[in-house]
Amino acid sequence: MLYIVGLGLGDERDITLRGLDCVRKCDKVYIEAYTSLLSFGLASNGLSKLEELYGREVVVADREMVEEKADQMLKEALESDVGFLVVGDPFGATTHSDIVVRARQMGVKVKVIHNASVMNAIGACGLQLYRYGETVSIPFFTETWRPDSFYEKIKNSRQLGLHTLCLLDIRVKEPTIESLCRGKKVYEPPRFMTINTAIDQLLEVEAARGESVYSEDTLCVGIARLGSDSQKIVAGTMKDLREIDFGDPLHCLVIAGETHDMEGQMLDFYRISK
Amino acid sequence: MLYIVGLGLGDERDITLRGLDCVRKCDKVYIEAYTSLLSFGLASNGLSKLEELYGREVVVADREMVEEKADQMLKEALESDVGFLVVGDPFGATTHSDIVVRARQMGVKVKVIHNASVMNAIGACGLQLYRYGETVSIPFFTETWRPDSFYEKIKNSRQLGLHTLCLLDIRVKEPTIESLCRGKKVYEPPRFMTINTAIDQLLEVEAARGESVYSEDTLCVGIARLGSDSQKIVAGTMKDLREIDFGDPLHCLVIAGETHDMEGQMLDFYRISK
Numbered sequence: 001m002l003y004i005v006g007l008g009l010g011d012e013r014d015i016t017l018r019g020l021d022c023v024r025k026c027d028k029v030y031i032e033a034y035t036s037l038l039s040f041g042l043a044s045n046g047l048s049k050l051e052e053l054y055g056r057e058v059v060v061a062d063r064e065m066v067e068e069k070a071d072q073m074l075k076e077a078l079e080s081d082v083g084f085l086v087v088g089d090p091f092g093a094t095t096h097s098d099i100v101v102r103a104r105q106m107g108v109k110v111k112v113i114h115n116a117s118v119m120n121a122i123g124a125c126g127l128q129l130y131r132y133g134e135t136v137s138i139p140f141f142t143e144t145w146r147p148d149s150f151y152e153k154i155k156n157s158r159q160l161g162l163h164t165l166c167l168l169d170i171r172v173k174e175p176t177i178e179s180l181c182r183g184k185k186v187y188e189p190p191r192f193m194t195i196n197t198a199i200d201q202l203l204e205v206e207a208a209r210g211e212s213v214y215s216e217d218t219l220c221v222g223i224a225r226l227g228s229d230s231q232k233i234v235a236g237t238m239k240d241l242r243e244i245d246f247g248d249p250l251h252c253l254v255i256a257g258e259t260h261d262m263e264g265q266m267l268d269f270y271r272i273s274k
Numbered sequence: 275m276l277y278i279v280g281l282g283l284g285d286e287r288d289i290t291l292r293g294l295d296c297v298r299k300c301d302k303v304y305i306e307a308y309t310s311l312l313s314f315g316l317a318s319n320g321l322s323k324l325e326e327l328y329g330r331e332v333v334v335a336d337r338e339m340v341e342e343k344a345d346q347m348l349k350e351a352l353e354s355d356v357g358f359l360v361v362g363d364p365f366g367a368t369t370h371s372d373i374v375v376r377a378r379q380m381g382v383k384v385k386v387i388h389n390a391s392v393m394n395a396i397g398a399c400g401l402q403l404y405r406y407g408e409t410v411s412i413p414f415f416t417e418t419w420r421p422d423s424f425y426e427k428i429k430n431s432r433q434l435g436l437h438t439l440c441l442l443d444i445r446v447k448e449p450t451i452e453s454l455c456r457g458k459k460v461y462e463p464p465r466f467m468t469i470n471t472a473i474d475q476l477l478e479v480e481a482a483r484g485e486s487v488y489s490e491d492t493l494c495v496g497i498a499r500l501g502s503d504s505q506k507i508v509a510g511t512m513k514d515l516r517e518i519d520f521g522d523p524l525h526c527l528v529i530a531g532e533t534h535d536m537e538g539q540m541l542d543f544y545r546i547s548k
Contacts, residue, residue, distance in 0.1 A: 006390065008389075011292075013290065013292040013295065014290050016282060016288050016289060016389070017294065020291065089390060089394050089397065090397075091397025091398055091403065092394070097540055100540065112398060114284075114390035114394070114395040115390050116280065116391075117394045119394040119397075120390070120391045120393040120394035121388045123393075124386060124388075130411070130441075131408065132409075133407055133436075134434065135406075137404075160430050162407075167404075262368060266371055269378055
């Protein structure tokens with residue numbers, strides 16, 4: 001059996017009792033490092049805190065392992081109980097759906113333990129969850145690669161008066177282009193996109209496309225470290241939020257659509273004070 | 275301090291460790307019965323199971339209390355630690371945002387403990403969360419009240435190729451119309467909408483509006499008891515799903531938009547076998 005256990009957003013105590021029951025009875029436990037590295041601070045002493053809580057060893061599965069070598073984990077799960085821990089909810093990332101599909105094709109039974117993820121905890125920002133349109137991802141622009149497919153999606157949602165959740169790029173264990181050319185992988189340092197960079201890129205695309213989908217006066221909500229004790233939420237225009245230091249990762253951004261009464265009252269708690 | 279603690283979807287062991295820490299240190303603990311009555315089986319012995327786990331008494335706050343008498347709870351929270359337990363995530367329902375707003379206006383500090391809710395756990399059905407449009411609610415039709423505002427929203431999402439999550443009506447502690455006229459409230463028995471009824475109503479509205487937004491051949495996914503051990507997920511056309519007995523509450527329905535490769539492979543596990 002493969003148990004895919006969502007860990008939630010904040011720290012090691014955001015696991016559910018049911019999740020903890022599973023982890024403790026597994027023969028082997030992996031944790032996905034792709035995003036957890038940043039949110040749970042595994043780089044420092046986060047892993048030992050988890051191991052202490054679970055009472056067992058936890059193997060960090062880095063991005064390569066999850067994307068390229070998941071079969072080893074799945075083969076183990078054919079014959080024993082294996083736990084695969086992921087930050088947020090198991091179905092927050094396409095990668096995890098891929099693992100579920102491969103597991104079932106191999107005849108591995110899968111049990112999912114749900115938890116909070118950005119996709120529902122974002123309700124904390126005050127805008128009602130049922131009034132969001134399609135979620136967009138904002139990738140880091142490079143000199144030669146500046147994809148703007150998010151622009152069309154934001155446009156569609158704004159025409160309907162809906163809010164847009166923008167997920168901001170996370171780059172962990174990305175091989176450098178030079179190293180790929182030489183055939184031996186060397187990795188870039190981890191990077192995460194700040195709300196400030198996201199707004200810069202959004203406004204750059206608006207300037208280039210010129211369809212007035214949004215502007216620097218558009219109301220947004222910036223959210224850092226959602227669900228953790230140091231969570232920071234600020235509502236304001238793109239121009240205002242661009243100047244704010246939101247601190248440590250992870251960051252995300254909501255572009256507000258039309259706001260109802262209750263939403264306005266919730267946002268009032270988070271509005272920028274000038 | 276008011277702790278609003280999400281309980282997740284399945285049973286009492288879906289609370290997080292952080293949530294349990296809060297509950298155990300609170301001076302008084304309320305649980306919202308509006309939806310929990312159905313999902314956690316509080317009508318039978320669910321409450322004592324919760325009390326045993328938490329090691330303290332839990333007061334059931336019915337719908338009237340939450341909507342009309344929340345001030346009492348908030349006053350208590352001004353001077354002591356009060357826990358308010360809700361099924362799913364605290365920001366899954368507008369009612370809870372309302373309580374947060376009132377709390378802050380009264381000067382009550384609020385801490386939210388997130389958990390899974392239908393809004394993110396629905397990812398289990400195989401359709402990617404970031405490809406959903408606006409969420410719709412399907413209310414029980416009566417002879418004189420057949421609101422169809424969901425039709426326009428589904429139309430907008432389908433034109434963009436997006437999936438639509440349909441939340442189905444739950445009626446708990448609704449006063450009967452007769453009793454309201456007489457000035458003394460008598461309540462209807464609790465009712466929850468099945469997937470079958472939802473599809474009947476959807477097709478009735480399509481027949482009346484005639485804009486070919488969907489048809490009985492449209493691919494949907496029916497989900498019952500999401501996140502619990504008895505969870506049932508079936509993918510098929512509206513016509514097919516209408517004939518299936520999904521069993522106990524709660525039910526919800528997803529109308530699929532355009533499906534990508536991975537989504538198709540996930541749905542294959544849930545397709546109706548004929």
